Structure formats: C-alpha cells, structure tokens
Amino acid sequence: MEERTIPGAVISRLPKYYRYLGILMxxxxxxxxxxxxxxxxxxxxxxxxxxxxxxxxxxxxxxxYNVQYLYxxxxxxxxxxxxxxxxxxxxxxxxxxxxxYERFEKRGFSVVGIFDRDPGKHKDVNVRxxxxxxxxxxPEFLKNNQVDIAALTMPSEGAAKVTPILIEGGVxxxxxxxxxxxxxxxxxxxxxxxxxESLMELGYRMNHLPDHTKKVSASRxxxxx
Amino acid sequence: MEERTIPGAVISRLPKYYRYLGILMxxxxxxxxxxxxxxxxxxxxxxxxxxxxxxxxxxxxxxxYNVQYLYxxxxxxxxxxxxxxxxxxxxxxxxxxxxxYERFEKRGFSVVGIFDRDPGKHKDVNVRxxxxxxxxxxPEFLKNNQVDIAALTMPSEGAAKVTPILIEGGVxxxxxxxxxxxxxxxxxxxxxxxxxESLMELGYRMNHLPDHTKKVSASRxxxxx
Numbered sequence: 001m002e003e004r005t006i007p008g009a010v011i012s013r014l015p016k017y018y019r020y021l022g023i024l025m026x027x028x029x030x031x032x033x034x035x036x037x038x039x040x041x042x043x044x045x046x047x048x049x050x051x052x053x054x055x056x057x058x059x060x061x062x063x064x065y066n067v068q069y070l071y072x073x074x075x076x077x078x079x080x081x082x083x084x085x086x087x088x089x090x091x092x093x094x095x096x097x098x099x100x101y102e103r104f105e106k107r108g109f110s111v112v113g114i115f116d117r118d119p120g121k122h123k124d125v126n127v128r129x130x131x132x133x134x135x136x137x138x139p140e141f142l143k144n145n146q147v148d149i150a151a152l153t154m155p156s157e158g159a160a161k162v163t164p165i166l167i168e169g170g171v172x173x174x175x176x177x178x179x180x181x182x183x184x185x186x187x188x189x190x191x192x193x194x195x196x197e198s199l200m201e202l203g204y205r206m207n208h209l210p211d212h213t214k215k216v217s218a219s220r221x222x223x224x225x
Numbered sequence: 226m227e228e229r230t231i232p233g234a235v236i237s238r239l240p241k242y243y244r245y246l247g248i249l250m251x252x253x254x255x256x257x258x259x260x261x262x263x264x265x266x267x268x269x270x271x272x273x274x275x276x277x278x279x280x281x282x283x284x285x286x287x288x289x290y291n292v293q294y295l296y297x298x299x300x301x302x303x304x305x306x307x308x309x310x311x312x313x314x315x316x317x318x319x320x321x322x323x324x325x326y327e328r329f330e331k332r333g334f335s336v337v338g339i340f341d342r343d344p345g346k347h348k349d350v351n352v353r354x355x356x357x358x359x360x361x362x363x364p365e366f367l368k369n370n371q372v373d374i375a376a377l378t379m380p381s382e383g384a385a386k387v388t389p390i391l392i393e394g395g396v397x398x399x400x401x402x403x404x405x406x407x408x409x410x411x412x413x414x415x416x417x418x419x420x421x422e423s424l425m426e427l428g429y430r431m432n433h434l435p436d437h438t439k440k441v442s443a444s445r446x447x448x449x450x
Binding site: 012040098108175187195197200207208 | 326
C-alpha cells in the first residue's frame, strides 16, 4: 500500500476506528456502512470516508466496509501485526493495572518486564508469570532484551531519572503516566497520559455545557450528605 | 470575568497550563514569560498569549505572568475552587489506582465512595478511610449523597449496565475508562480515557517518524533475548 503523509488528526482517530471495528467483530458483524460508523463514532460519514481514503480506501459503493478486512488493514497501519515488546517501570497500582490489562496483550503489546525501585515490596506480584525486578537490573535487562516501549508509571522525579537509562538501552517509545513532561532526543517517541488533565477537562466541560442543555443541568439536586 | 465562547482546542490546553504552573509554584517560581511557557509546553508564545487572552489576559508586557495568580485564575475557570465529589465504580487495579491518586484530591476532586460488583474480594482495601461497597448499594448512596462525577473503571458490559443507574442518581460527569463508548442524555458529560487507543497511537507514531529522524530510528539494535 502506498502511503502518503497522513494528517495527525487522522492518525489519532485510527485507534478509535480499530477499537470500534474490534467490537463489531466480537459481535459477529461482517460489514458496516460509513453511515453506521459515523453514528457510533460521532463523526460525519464523509469524514470517515475521507479518513479511510488516506490508506487507499477500503469501501465499496453500496456495500460498505468489510469489517474484518478493514480491522486487519488498520491494524497493519498501526503496526499491531508486527507486535511490540513493553516494560512497565513503576509497580504501583497504576503500573500493575497497565501490566495486567489483557487488552494490550491482545493488541500486540507484550509486557516482558516489570521494574520498581523497591521490588521487595512487590514480592507476591505475578502478572502472567512476570515478577517485579529492581530498577538496578534495568540496564542489564535492556542490553539482553529487545524492548520497544516503556510505560512510565512512577512519580515524576523517578521518571525523569529513569528516562536516560531507557533511551541508552534502546527504548524507542515512552508511554508517560507521570506528571512531568519528559525531554527525549529525536528518534524517541513520547505519548503522554496525563490523567489529571483529562479529569480537569471533564470538570470544565460539566461546568460549561452548551446553552441548549442548561435547563437540564440546572435541575441538579442540592447536597444532602 | 466576562466569558466568551472558548474554542474546544483552547479548553483542552488549559489543564496543561494548570499542571505546568503547579510545577513552577512547587519550585518557588514567581513569574514566567510566555516565551518560557512556550518552551516547556511546545506551543508558540503567541498561541499561549492568545489562549490566555480568552480569559481576559493575565500578562503584563515586559513582566510576564504572575505564576500564582495565573494558576489560581485557571483553577477557577476549571471549577477546581468549588470542588467535585467523585465515586469510583469498579475496584480492580485501575479503579484503585484512580482512587488512591492523591493529585486528584489536591485538584479538588474528592473521592467519596468506591463500588464493586464483588466487595467481598476487596475487604482489605481502605483508601483514605474509604472501603469498597457493593454495587447494590449504589442507588441508595446516590440518593443520600451529592455525587458529581463517577469514574467507570469496570469491564465494558458492566459499565453499560451501571450508567443508567448513575444518571438516574444525578451524576453529571462520567469519566469512562471502559472499552465501550457510552450513550448518555444531554446534560451529562462523558470524558473517555481509552488507554489502548493511546498505546496504539504511540505504536503508530514510533513506526512513522518524520523523515529527518529516520537515521536515528534505523539504528535500532536487533533482538538478542
């Protein structure tokens, strides 16, 4: 497939398409129209057609899209078919939540190691056969294993200190759950998950509903407890 | 402060400003220029000035921004000063990670309850004095307590079933960690945290680096382990 330069906005919608097509596959749906995709994905049918056209277009007029073919094609574009290896750095609740999330594994992201400053605190943890190693073992581990991605699920100070070790060890993608924005050299990709930003945005949107919904939101009950 | 209609893109940047200003406050920084903000936030100084002008503008030519004043003003715009009450629905690893994240509490989001289908499994859990209640107690709890936000950290099927109960109980914001897109009536706000989408986007970006960085990424070592 010939690939042109694809706008960032299109790329950030692809995982959404992929996720939704996966749900359709699980439900046994074989084909879907852009109108149906549009209803669920809250985008116009024309936008969806345009998005998918960036990749050669998978649809046929009057038939719609073959769900499995589209699912697999987008999966290839996302590189899910070749797979990624991932380590978790920080074995707190968030780190273990990420490590044990089966959906990532199903998507081709295999957790191959979990690290923590204090592995003794996590002696009983075992996520699909993986136990928690000490951070001091990280450089050696990276030397002996191909690791594509590190999920950084530790406090900010620790995250900033461990980042150079990851990069030195050949990690090419950092999935950053810490509070800090991290500096990385070219060739290393950062994807931030700042959960508190997401929560603050929810708060803002709750307080600033569009005018036509104001009546509904004004019916909010008063506090009792 | 007079408020005009603010573009969605500006709003989604506000939490980022707020987070970064909080870091500056912690470091004891009293004022900051838009040039400095721009360097850290990867936006142009002119964009930052424009963004902040939507709220009346807090800067003074040649002085920059007063960090604390700007921090508090953005906090008010985000509604953080009035505070939000939040429950966690689903006491798996992700739910407990969210429940125990102190930064949310500091931002004005107070966790007031944790619910799970199987509270017996979580008898020993105690997050800042809060124990895990059964889902069957949810309607009664919502009747007796003002709950603004529910974080949905349970599997998709469960999330779809519990959503009407939350809405019936007066919850106005749903922070959705489940795989599904949820349908809610007008007046209820959904904020999705689809972690697998974020991870897939990271994978895509790693595989499609801009041309000038290709040389760096080609130096990837081969697998050994």
